[in-house]
Amino acid sequence: MRRWASPVLQGLVLAxxxxxxxxxxxxxxxxxxxxxxxxxxYFIALLGLNILTGYNGQISLGHAAFMAIGGYTAAILxxxxxxxxxxxxxxxxxxxxxxxxxxxxxxxxxLVTGVIGYLFGLPALRLAAVSLALATLAVAxxxxxxxKRFEHLTGGGGGLSLPLPHAxxxxxxxxxxWLYYEAxxxxxxxxxxxxLLVRGRVGRAWRAIRxxxxxxxxxxxxxxxxxxxxxxxxxxxxxxxxxxxxxxxSYINPDTFPVTLSILLLAxxxxxxxxxxxxxIVGALVLEFLxxxxxxxxxxxxxFAKQAGPVVFGFVLMVIxxxxxGGMASLxxxxxxxxxxxxARKA
Amino acid sequence: xxxxxxxxxxxRFGGIVALTDVSLALEKGEIVGLIGPNxxxxxxxxxxxxxxxxxxxxxxxxDGKDLTRTPAYRIVRLGIARTFQNVVLFQNMTVLExxxxxxxSQLRPFSERRGRKQAVExxxxxxxxxxxxxxxxxxxxxxxxxxxxxxxxxxxxTLLLLDEPAGGLNHEEVGELAEVxxxxxxxxxLTILLVEHHxxxxxxxxxxxxxxNFGRKIAEGTPAEVQANPDVIEAYLGAETVDxx
Numbered sequence: 335m336r337r338w339a340s341p342v343l344q345g346l347v348l349a350x351x352x353x354x355x356x357x358x359x360x361x362x363x364x365x366x367x368x369x370x371x372x373x374x375x376y377f378i379a380l381l382g383l384n385i386l387t388g389y390n391g392q393i394s395l396g397h398a399a400f401m402a403i404g405g406y407t408a409a410i411l412x413x414x415x416x417x418x419x420x421x422x423x424x425x426x427x428x429x430x431x432x433x434x435x436x437x438x439x440x441x442x443x444x445l446v447t448g449v450i451g452y453l454f455g456l457p458a459l460r461l462a463a464v465s466l467a468l469a470t471l472a473v474a475x476x477x478x479x480x481x482k483r484f485e486h487l488t489g490g491g492g493g494l495s496l497p498l499p500h501a502x503x504x505x506x507x508x509x510x511x512w513l514y515y516e517a518x519x520x521x522x523x524x525x526x527x528x529x530l531l532v533r534g535r536v537g538r539a540w541r542a543i544r545x546x547x548x549x550x551x552x553x554x555x556x557x558x559x560x561x562x563x564x565x566x567x568x569x570x571x572x573x574x575x576x577x578x579x580x581x582x583x584s585y586i587n588p589d590t591f592p593v594t595l596s597i598l599l600l601a602x603x604x605x606x607x608x609x610x611x612x613x614x615i616v617g618a619l620v621l622e623f624l625x626x627x628x629x630x631x632x633x634x635x636x637x638f639a640k641q642a643g644p645v646v647f648g649f650v651l652m653v654i655x656x657x658x659x660g661g662m663a664s665l666x667x668x669x670x671x672x673x674x675x676x677x678a679r680k681a
Numbered sequence: 682x683x684x685x686x687x688x689x690x691x692x693r694f695g696g697i698v699a700l701t702d703v704s705l706a707l708e709k710g711e712i713v714g715l716i717g718p719n720x721x722x723x724x725x726x727x728x729x730x731x732x733x734x735x736x737x738x739x740x741x742x743x744d745g746k747d748l749t750r751t752p753a754y755r756i757v758r759l760g761i762a763r764t765f766q767n768v769v770l771f772q773n774m775t776v777l778e779x780x781x782x783x784x785x786s787q788l789r790p791f792s793e794r795r796g797r798k799q800a801v802e803x804x805x806x807x808x809x810x811x812x813x814x815x816x817x818x819x820x821x822x823x824x825x826x827x828x829x830x831x832x833x834x835x836x837x838x839t840l841l842l843l844d845e846p847a848g849g850l851n852h853e854e855v856g857e858l859a860e861v862x863x864x865x866x867x868x869x870x871l872t873i874l875l876v877e878h879h880x881x882x883x884x885x886x887x888x889x890x891x892x893x894n895f896g897r898k899i900a901e902g903t904p905a906e907v908q909a910n911p912d913v914i915e916a917y918l919g920a921e922t923v924d925x926x
Contacts, residue, residue, distance in 0.1 A: 534793055535788050535793070538774070538778055538781055538782050539782065539785060541773065541774055542771050542782040542785075544773075545771035545774060546770075546771055546772075548733060548765075549765065549769040549770070550771075550782065551733070551753045551754045552733070552753070552756070552757060552762075552763055552765075553757060553782050553783050553785050553836065554754055554756075554757040554758055554785045554786035554836065555782065555785050557754070609773075
């Protein structure tokens with residue numbers, strides 16, 4: 335009986351979210367807009383991580399490293415050999431001579447990171463849950479050191495400074511506005527892609543492997559194909575998010591995407607709700623704003639230490655895991671269920 | 682030519698030999714029973730046919746094609762679907778979604794609507810019509826077994842492997858099951874291999890029966906022949922009785 339009411343309500347909420355995102359720049363300061371740009375970027379990374387962990391059941395504690403790969407890919411392509419030389423770096427020969435427009439580097443960053451993620455998925459096939467989490471964590475831990483080592487590609491510990499981005503094609507909007515739209519239009523496209531993937535044959539194969547690999551195999555699902563596919567797509571999302579992040583801050587160094595970010599990403603997916611695409615928006619909001627408000631809570635006129643963020647984050651995570659294991663998405667569903675039921679009854 | 686031919690298959694786990702030189706053949710359209718005491722190797726044979734295990738020696742021919750080099754996920758595409766002894770459903774997916782995973786090898790991109798229609802028809806065929814949107818958790822065991830059967834059938838197999846379909850069912854349900862199995866063969870043009878402890882069911886639906894004991898085949902024949910076979914009686918009653926005699 336709820337069969338139609340629930341999609342209708344979902345459609346309305348989605349439409350409201352789109353209107354809110356489109357209209358937000360009219361009502362808010364450029365500083366706040368910057369924060370909401372980060373929300374969009376995190377949203378993309380969390381969509382990808384949720385595909386891998388929520389839908390396919392593979393835990394990754396290394397997604398910050400995938401974001402870093404995307405960020406560096408974008409930065410290298412934006413600068414080109416000329417840009418490296420201008421900044422006083424000695425560029426590697428593989429880097430193209432001329433820099434690219436920032437916008438065009440985003441899909442390339444996604445593609446490059448996706449391929450690397452796919453390749454990483456091949457050995458990961460042999461690892462069960464905890465081992466896989468540790469293997470991905472190892473990647474995240476070692477990435478900053480690797481980035482410092484390959485100085486001709488990454489600019490070493492000093493990092494790479496990027497030219498300040500501008501709106502392309504002669505659009506007359508400020509840089510923060512442009513970056514905001516760039517992030518959210520990308521997020522919208524990738525949301526639709528994720529939704530299409532998850533609801534059909536591919537998404538069911540991912541979930542079937544998560545719920546029972548042997549029964550999935552006997553139903554004709556190849557774990558090797560679908561697990562590596564999930565890894566590749568998930569990494570591509572992280573790569574796009576990393577590219578947007580690097581463009582947003584106009585700078586990248588080995589510590590831009592620290593190990594703690596990997597852990598916070600996974601925690602945010604759980605807080606938002608595993609295998610829920612709409613929960614991801616809650617996760618992204620939490621990831622951006624919780625550390626800020628934990629340090630300086632609104633209304634209360636208190637100022638806590640910088641470490642308050644992770645502490646509150648950990649506390650929220652514990653509360654969610656204990657009280658609402660399905661994450662905020664399941665909580666929202668539980669609250670709206672009477673409403674959808676009422677709607678259905680009225681019809 | 683036999684639809685399925687298992688030839689001299691041996692499978693060891695460490696030092697334990699689960700199956701020794703087992704051979705059996707199924708002709709198209711047959712319902713064949715596979716019986717034997719616990720640990721005789723019945724489920725191992727199922728797992729070998731579906732390639733979850735690889736035989737140490739021997740070969741398994743399906744429709745003339747050797748399965749020993751086929752990856753497990755391709756088996757269903759060739760036309761072999763199965764159910765599991767303990768019912769293995771995808772717990773976080775609805776009953777309908779479970780069936781759609783079962784139809785994975787049948788679905789192509791953009792054939793979603795047709796796949797859903799066929800899954801719904803299969804649910805109705807097995808009298809599960811109104812359960813499509815339910816999660817498996819909380820449904821009665823007998824119903825779950827039918828859901829699993831439905832998931833196997835939407836793959837449109839030519840050979841269906843049923844691992845203890847009567848296990849955990851009450852007397853009335855077992856009676857129905859015999860009818861369902863016969864109807865399946867007729868309606869879907871199936872060949873069926875059936876592992877079962879429930880002798881009454883085996884005797885009433887099977888054309889032929891193979892008997893395993895300690896990983897070896899000790900008898901085969903019609904249900905009546907097998908029931909009268911002294912080796913089979915000994916295997917089921919235990920060797921002590923014979924020693925005492």
